[in-house]
Amino acid sequence: MPTDVDLGHHGDRDVAPGLVDLAVNVRAGAPPSWLLARLTGALGRLAAYPDQSSARAAVAARHGRPAGSVLLTAGAAEGFVLLARTLRPRRAVVVHPQFTEPEAALRAAGHEVERVVLAPPFRVGPGLVPEDADLVVVGNPTNPTSVLHPASTLSALCRPGRVVVVDEAFMDAVPGEAESLAGRSDLPGLVVVRSLTKTWGLAGLRVGYLLADPALVARLQQAQPLWPLSAPALVAVEACSAPSAVEESATWARGIVAHREHLAEALAGVPGVDVVPDARGPFLLLRTPVDVRSALRDVGFAVRRGDTFPGLGPEWARVAVRDPDTSDAFVRALRGALGQPAPAGDGGRPVGSVALVGGGPGDPALLTVRGLQLLAAADVVVADRLGPTTVLDGLAPGVKVVDASKTPGGRTVPQEETNARLVSLAREGKRVVRLKGGDPYVFARGWEELAACRAAGVPVEVVPGVTSALGAPAAADVPVTHRELAQEFVVVSGHVPPGDPRSTVDWDALARLNGTLVLLMAVDRLPAISAALVAGGRGGDTPVAVVQQGTLEGQRVLRTTLAAAGDDCARAGVRPPAVVVVGAVAGLVAG
Structure with a gap:
C-alpha cells in the first residue's frame, strides 16, 4: 500500500474527549426514539439465527429493484471489501479525492490501483477515466468534497465489461436523492453502495447494503460470511427503509441544507478561507492559508484532516454540518486560529463563562476553595436540589439563582433545557456557575453540559467536587x-x-x-x-x-x-x- 497518505485514517481518529466533533459525518445525537424502541425490541430475537428476507424485501421495495439485486452488508465498508475480494479487475481506477476505504480494500486484496485525482472544483468529466478501466470507483455526493456529480455523467461511465461502483453513503442527505442511481437496474456493471449509519446515527451497529446485478450479488454473497448482520441490524434495515422513515430522512435532509447554507455563508466572510462550492453533502471541504487543526483543537474543535485524502494537503479540512449555533462558534474559533479579529457585525458582543462546580455531598464546608471563589464572582447560579444549597443564601445581592432540579416523581427540568440555559446566559455576558451535587462527572451529566458549552464557543471550567459516593x-x-x-x-x-x-x-x-x-x-x-x-x-x-x-x-x-x-x-x-x-x-x- 502506498505510503504517501494514510488510507486507514478516518474521522473518528481526529476526535478526542472534550472536543466538539466536526470530524465525523454521522448524524449527531442518538437515533430517534422510535428506532431505538425497534432495536430494543429486536433483543428478544437473539436466540434465533437472523433471517434477512424481510429486510432485503424492504430495501428492494424502497428502490424499485428485485430482492436478488440487494446485498445487505455490515456497513458500506464491508461492501467495498467484498467487491475487492470477488472482482478480478485488470485496470482498477479510483476517482479521488474520495473515501479511502475502497482503495484500501482493493490494495489489501492484492490489486493494483490507479488514481484519477481531480483538481478543484473536483468534478469528474467523461474524458478523465481511462477507456480501458474495467473497474471504476467514485463517490456521489463525494466524501470529502461534498460534490454531487450528475447522474448522466456517472451513467456514461457504465458499459459492458466494466464495473462502476458508486458510493452513495451520503445520498440520504440530498433532498429527493437527486442524481441517485440506486433505482437504475438497466445500466451494465453498475454497483451502488449505500449506508444507513450516517443518516440514522447507527455507526456502532454497522448497517449498509449494495445494489447490483443479481448475478454479481450472488457472487458477492458467496464471499460473505454466514449471517453477516445481526437481528438488531436487520430490524434497522427494515425500519429505515419503510416509507415513513424515508420521509423522515427527507425532512432531515432539508434541515441539513439550511444548516449547510448557514455554515457556508459564515465561512464566506472569513478572509483566506475557500470552500468547495455547491456542496450537497452533510459536510463542507475548506482550504485555509495554514494548517489550523492544532489551533482548533486547543479551543475545543475537532475537524477531519484533509491530507489523508489523495489529492489534498494539510491546508484542507472537512467540517461536518451542525446546528447554526455550533457552526457560528466554530467560525469564531477558526477566525481566532487564523489570528483574525471578530468582524464588526459580531458587535464585540460579550461572551461570559460557565463553571461546572461540584458542590460535594451537602455540607457547604466541603466545597472546594475554587468553587467558593467562583460562587463569589458569579452573576448567575444554576443549581440542583442536591449539594450545598445553603450557600445560595450567602450569595452577593443581585445574583440570580436558577432552579435546574430533577426531582424523582416531581418537577424535572429537562437536561436539554439546562444546557440551553447555560449557553444563553453566558452569551449574555454572564459569569455562570452550574452548582451540582457531588462531582460534575459522577452521575451528574456534567459532560453533556461541557459539550453544549464547547459547541457554542462558551468558555467553560470544571471544578471537581467530593462525590457523595x-x-x-x-x-x-x-x-x-x-x-x-x-x-x-x-x-x-x-x-x-x-x-x-x-x-x-x-x-x-x-x-x-x-x-x-x-x-x-x-x-x-x-x-x-x-x-x-x-x-x-x-x-x-x-x-x-x-x-x-x-x-x-x-x-x-x-x-x-x-x-x-x-x-x-x-x-x-x-x-x-x-x-x-x-x-x-x-x-x-x-x-
Whole structure:
C-alpha cells in the first residue's frame, strides 16, 4: 500500500474527549426514539439465527429493484471489501479525492490501483477515466468534497465489461436523492453502495447494503460470511427503509441544507478561507492559508484532516454540518486560529463563562476553595436540589439563582433545557456557575453540559467536587476500603433497575466481586437490586449500610443485610438522597 497518505485514517481518529466533533459525518445525537424502541425490541430475537428476507424485501421495495439485486452488508465498508475480494479487475481506477476505504480494500486484496485525482472544483468529466478501466470507483455526493456529480455523467461511465461502483453513503442527505442511481437496474456493471449509519446515527451497529446485478450479488454473497448482520441490524434495515422513515430522512435532509447554507455563508466572510462550492453533502471541504487543526483543537474543535485524502494537503479540512449555533462558534474559533479579529457585525458582543462546580455531598464546608471563589464572582447560579444549597443564601445581592432540579416523581427540568440555559446566559455576558451535587462527572451529566458549552464557543471550567459516593459513607464512619476486607470498590448507579433493557450494569459480575459496592440513586430500587445481587451469588447476610442525608444535620445510618435491605429501608422510611454501601466494610463499627 502506498505510503504517501494514510488510507486507514478516518474521522473518528481526529476526535478526542472534550472536543466538539466536526470530524465525523454521522448524524449527531442518538437515533430517534422510535428506532431505538425497534432495536430494543429486536433483543428478544437473539436466540434465533437472523433471517434477512424481510429486510432485503424492504430495501428492494424502497428502490424499485428485485430482492436478488440487494446485498445487505455490515456497513458500506464491508461492501467495498467484498467487491475487492470477488472482482478480478485488470485496470482498477479510483476517482479521488474520495473515501479511502475502497482503495484500501482493493490494495489489501492484492490489486493494483490507479488514481484519477481531480483538481478543484473536483468534478469528474467523461474524458478523465481511462477507456480501458474495467473497474471504476467514485463517490456521489463525494466524501470529502461534498460534490454531487450528475447522474448522466456517472451513467456514461457504465458499459459492458466494466464495473462502476458508486458510493452513495451520503445520498440520504440530498433532498429527493437527486442524481441517485440506486433505482437504475438497466445500466451494465453498475454497483451502488449505500449506508444507513450516517443518516440514522447507527455507526456502532454497522448497517449498509449494495445494489447490483443479481448475478454479481450472488457472487458477492458467496464471499460473505454466514449471517453477516445481526437481528438488531436487520430490524434497522427494515425500519429505515419503510416509507415513513424515508420521509423522515427527507425532512432531515432539508434541515441539513439550511444548516449547510448557514455554515457556508459564515465561512464566506472569513478572509483566506475557500470552500468547495455547491456542496450537497452533510459536510463542507475548506482550504485555509495554514494548517489550523492544532489551533482548533486547543479551543475545543475537532475537524477531519484533509491530507489523508489523495489529492489534498494539510491546508484542507472537512467540517461536518451542525446546528447554526455550533457552526457560528466554530467560525469564531477558526477566525481566532487564523489570528483574525471578530468582524464588526459580531458587535464585540460579550461572551461570559460557565463553571461546572461540584458542590460535594451537602455540607457547604466541603466545597472546594475554587468553587467558593467562583460562587463569589458569579452573576448567575444554576443549581440542583442536591449539594450545598445553603450557600445560595450567602450569595452577593443581585445574583440570580436558577432552579435546574430533577426531582424523582416531581418537577424535572429537562437536561436539554439546562444546557440551553447555560449557553444563553453566558452569551449574555454572564459569569455562570452550574452548582451540582457531588462531582460534575459522577452521575451528574456534567459532560453533556461541557459539550453544549464547547459547541457554542462558551468558555467553560470544571471544578471537581467530593462525590457523595465517598463523602456520605465517610461522614457515617463507613470506609469503602479496608486493608483486610475490601481492596476494591465500585460505584454504581441504581437509577435503572436490574432487568430493564436500558441498563448497562452487569449485576451478576458485581455480585461476584469481593469488595465494596457503593450504590447511588438506589433506595427506591433496592429490593430489585438486592435480589439481583443475591441471585448472582452475593450472600444475603452481606452487611449493608444506608446513609441518608450524608454530611447534613439530618444524617442517619441504617445498618442491615443485603437480603433485608429493601424491607428495612421501607419500614424505616428511608428516602433519597441516600447512599447504599454493600460489603463487609458496612459491618464495621468503631468503639
